[in-house]
Amino acid sequence: MPARRPHSLNFPEIARAIASDGEETLYQSARRNGVRLVGACGGRGACGTCVVHIVEGAVELEGGQAEADGEGGTGGEAAAGGAGTRKKWVRACRARARSDCTVEVAPRSLAPVARAEIGADDAEDRLPLDPAVVGQDVSVPEATLSDTLSDADRIARALALPLDAVDLQAAVRLPQVMRDGGWSLRVFRRGRELIGVAPAGSRTLGLAVDLGTTNAAGFLVDLESGARLASLGIENPQTAWGADLISRINHATRAGEGGEELRMAAVAALNALAHDLCRAVGAHIEEIVDVAVCGNTAMHHLLLGLPVAQLGRAPFVAAVRDAVDVKARELGLAVNPGAWVHLAPIVGGFVGGDHVTTLLATERHWRAVPASLVMDIGTNTEISLIHGGARLTASCPSGPALEGGHISCGMRAAEGAIERVSYEEGRIVARTIGGRQAVGLCGSGVLDALAVLHRARIVDDRGRLAAGQAVVEETNGQRAALLAPGVALTQDDVRAVQLAKAAIRTGTELLLREAGLRADEIGCFVIAGAFGAYIDVRSGIDIGLFPELPPERFVQVGNAAGVGIRMMLASQAARARARELAEGCRYIELSTFPDFQKTFLSHIGFGRKDTLRRTA
Numbered sequence: 001m002p003a004r005r006p007h008s009l010n011f012p013e014i015a016r017a018i019a020s021d022g023e024e025t026l027y028q029s030a031r032r033n034g035v036r037l038v039g040a041c042g043g044r045g046a047c048g049t050c051v052v053h054i055v056e057g058a059v060e061l062e063g064g065q066a067e068a069d070g071e072g073g074t075g076g077e078a079a080a081g082g083a084g085t086r087k088k089w090v091r092a093c094r095a096r097a098r099s100d101c102t103v104e105v106a107p108r109s110l111a112p113v114a115r116a117e118i119g120a121d122d123a124e125d126r127l128p129l130d131p132a133v134v135g136q137d138v139s140v141p142e143a144t145l146s147d148t149l150s151d152a153d154r155i156a157r158a159l160a161l162p163l164d165a166v167d168l169q170a171a172v173r174l175p176q177v178m179r180d181g182g183w184s185l186r187v188f189r190r191g192r193e194l195i196g197v198a199p200a201g202s203r204t205l206g207l208a209v210d211l212g213t214t215n216a217a218g219f220l221v222d223l224e225s226g227a228r229l230a231s232l233g234i235e236n237p238q239t240a241w242g243a244d245l246i247s248r249i250n251h252a253t254r255a256g257e258g259g260e261e262l263r264m265a266a267v268a269a270l271n272a273l274a275h276d277l278c279r280a281v282g283a284h285i286e287e288i289v290d291v292a293v294c295g296n297t298a299m300h301h302l303l304l305g306l307p308v309a310q311l312g313r314a315p316f317v318a319a320v321r322d323a324v325d326v327k328a329r330e331l332g333l334a335v336n337p338g339a340w341v342h343l344a345p346i347v348g349g350f351v352g353g354d355h356v357t358t359l360l361a362t363e364r365h366w367r368a369v370p371a372s373l374v375m376d377i378g379t380n381t382e383i384s385l386i387h388g389g390a391r392l393t394a395s396c397p398s399g400p401a402l403e404g405g406h407i408s409c410g411m412r413a414a415e416g417a418i419e420r421v422s423y424e425e426g427r428i429v430a431r432t433i434g435g436r437q438a439v440g441l442c443g444s445g446v447l448d449a450l451a452v453l454h455r456a457r458i459v460d461d462r463g464r465l466a467a468g469q470a471v472v473e474e475t476n477g478q479r480a481a482l483l484a485p486g487v488a489l490t491q492d493d494v495r496a497v498q499l500a501k502a503a504i505r506t507g508t509e510l511l512l513r514e515a516g517l518r519a520d521e522i523g524c525f526v527i528a529g530a531f532g533a534y535i536d537v538r539s540g541i542d543i544g545l546f547p548e549l550p551p552e553r554f555v556q557v558g559n560a561a562g563v564g565i566r567m568m569l570a571s572q573a574a575r576a577r578a579r580e581l582a583e584g585c586r587y588i589e590l591s592t593f594p595d596f597q598k599t600f601l602s603h604i605g606f607g608r609k610d611t612l613r614r615t616a
Contacts, residue, residue, distance in 0.1 A: 007403065056101060135198075138158040185199060196287065204571070209291070209294075215236055245379065252302065286336045296476040300346060356578050374526040403443040416433065419448075430483045510557045
């Protein structure tokens with residue numbers, strides 16, 4: 001069969017035109033060209049979030065070609081748009097261009113991010129500034145026939161410190177920078193390694209990144225003062241391959257270049273953060289001379305290009321556990337060529353460096369009481385129970401539902417996302433980020449909506465949407481609660497949240513059981529993560545996500561992982577402490593508990609099932 005000819009895809013809302021090779025889907029074309037389409041399942045056709053409207057042109061829907069009437073449609077139709085055609089939304093991951101097309105993207109894909117979750121904690125100031133990289137201006141005597149020391153030796157003499165190593169790229173630049181500056185320059189060293197040179201007066205900057213499954217948060221830090229100069233949060237571009245870790249692991253292991261695609265997507269995120277943060281403060285990107293990164297085990301491995309197949313099946317063994325230091329240029333980072341990247345140590349399984357940095361940043365909270373629980377809620381939720389000098393740690397595959405992923409109207413925390421829901425005088429009242437017209441539902445809104453619907457008995461204890469309620473409608477054989485015009489929570493959405501909250505609550509209960517504690521003995525319940533910063537804890541208690549504890553025992557710390565990785569960037573002592581914390585955590589694989597499934601099923605519903613009695 002002859003190859004299909006390429007076509008042009010025009011996206012007027014973002015003023016972009018891209019090429020489609022005729023064989024790939026619209027979703028694949030968008031992903032390859034950096035056009036963002038929400039696609040929680042990574043283009044497998046399982047979620048329906050990547051819908052687009054074909055304004056002009058024709059596409060072939062999966063299953064073959066047939067004429068379409070422009071409304072609705074099933075697999076196998078060829079959708080044609082144009083004047084007088086009713087708006088038709090098709091799944092981009094199931095449509096291939098058969099002509100040049102003009103494509104309208106759904107509002108949820110276009111909404112500007114309103115919550116980057118970059119945190120605003122000054123916890124890093126608790127440690128003395130002791131960075132791994134030091135920058136200082138030096139002046140050296142001009143070379144003469146009677147003084148023919150090498151340029152590197154002149155620097156060592158001026159520093160009164162022998163240099164054990166000189167980075168090759170630093171050596172390449174050294175002669176020119178030294179002579180252009182009249183024998184004065186700024187040198188950057190990491191211990192006794194000369195890693196870089198720059199004109200005198202240049203800044204000594206560091207970049208800290210919390211590389212999350214959904215978002216990446218970056219922080220530009222002045223390594224001479226410890227001050228945070230700028231912060232920025234962006235979506236992790238790996239979401240184009242799926243909102244959850246398993247989708248990405250499968251792509252990395254099953255597609256020929258899948259692992260490298262995901263690695264380069266992570267590198268692109270780090271480079272974008274470095275570029276935009278430097279531009280925000282008028283700095284040159286090569287003034288970034290040290291980088292520290294934390295992430296869960298999968299993000300850690302994908303960034304480093306490590307194999308991830310073993311993470312996709314039991315017993316979920318990491319390739320390396322300890323902290324890793326690698327040259328930035330080996331990863332492809334566009335910072336100072338001689339800079340190093342320090343990756344935080346991981347604990348085990350899917351408990352990665354982001355949880356270690358969360359423990360580091362929140363230590364003042366969990367050390368203050370005899371028994372504490374630290375929970376970092378996200379696509380993969382990590383939990384540590386600290387009691388009697390022991391730290392029991394587990395991960396829960398909670399999925400993206402609590403962050404708006406795999407939800408029919410789910411979206412990131414952007415303008416127009418429903419973030420709060422209440423039930424007033426028999427009607428649902430939704431509040432959106434930015435006060436805009438509702439276009440979707442973000443994580444805090446999902447939790448609120450479910451709690452409100454349950455309180456109003458629109459959702460029963462088993463999670464079923466009740467028929468006959470004014471806000472409940474039925475479409476295509478599935479009930480849905482209408483939250484705002486065009487935004488509804490379906491029965492499948494409720495089930496997705498039930499699975500997520502049951503996984504998290506099961507982790508809490510089994511760790512308590514392992515420690516021989518009751519839930520009411522938790523003196524401090526630390527909730528971390530982007531999702532955890534904005535949720536209503538009361539709603540979490542009402543649906544059974546959290547045990548019923550007094551409100552004052554809960555501490556919502558936001559992006560503690562971002563705080564912790566800034567601490568590690570600013571202080572070598574913090575790096576050492578992070579290693580101690582990682583080594584001191586006892587990783588628990590929850591699935592090894594004989595009654596894991598029984599406990600999980602007991603928390604699927606919304607009735608109160610707090611474990612308040614000591615379990616043998």
